[in-house]
Amino acid sequence: SRRETDNFNPHLMYPKVICVPDALRGFSPTLRNRVNEAGDTSGDSRGQLQRKPQSGQRGRRRMKANDRERHRMHNLNSALDALRSILPALPEDAKLTKIETLRFARNYIWVDVAVCAGVALGMTELVPQLHNHPSEV
DNA sequence: TAGGCCATCTGGTCCT
DNA sequence: AGGACCAGATGGCCTA
Numbered sequence: 001s002r003r004e005t006d007n008f009n010p011h012l013m014y015p016k017v018i019c020v021p022d023a024l025r026g027f028s029p030t031l032r033n034r035v036n037e038a039g040d041t042s043g044d045s046r047g048q049l050q051r052k053p054q055s056g057q058r059g060r061r062r063m064k065a066n067d068r069e070r071h072r073m074h075n076l077n078s079a080l081d082a083l084r085s086i087l088p089a090l091p092e093d094a095k096l097t098k099i100e101t102l103r104f105a106r107n108y109i110w111v112d113v114a115v116c117a118g119v120a121l122g123m124t125e126l127v128p129q130l131h132n133h134p135s136e137v
Numbered sequence: 138t139a140g141g142c143c144a145t146c147t148g149g150t151c152c153t
Numbered sequence: 154a155g156g157a158c159c160a161g162a163t164g165g166c167c168t169a
Binding site for chain 3: 061064065068
């Protein structure tokens with residue numbers, strides 16, 4: 001990907017600074033459409049507003065399931081935000097993408113934590129090996 | 138304009 | 154039966 005090749009090398013210990021100037025990040029296109037177009041649902045063929053209104057018990061179940069799924073994904077994103085917040089040396093405006101966050105955390109755990117642990121335990125002979133990353137995920 | 142990223146919807150599957 | 158989880162599909166925004 002462009003972002004990965006230009007800004008983030010998963011083999012680097014830390015990613016380069018990545019600017020994500022998106023004031024609307026966190027708001028889905030669907031929600032933005034709802035706000036901006038006030039009922040004009042063109043262009044969102046799968047959006048809730050343009051879907052056939054589901055009625056009956058099946059429709060109610062589907063809407064509840066959608067709600068739960070939205071909530072579940074928001075929780076997942078909150079967890080990712082929490083992870084981002086504890087990763088070291090990240091400038092304010094350098095919000096990592098999801099995949100970058102996971103890779104960065106993995107590298108951080110694998111190298112920094114493992115090396116520190118190795119040194120602390122006096123296992124210095126293992127430290128050079130820790131710099132050889134296991135296969136990429 | 139293509140490609141990356143993202144939020145959301147949806148149906149399937151598994152679990153309680 | 155209902156909830157959690159997952160993956161595919163879709164469409165909008167952003168950047169090079």
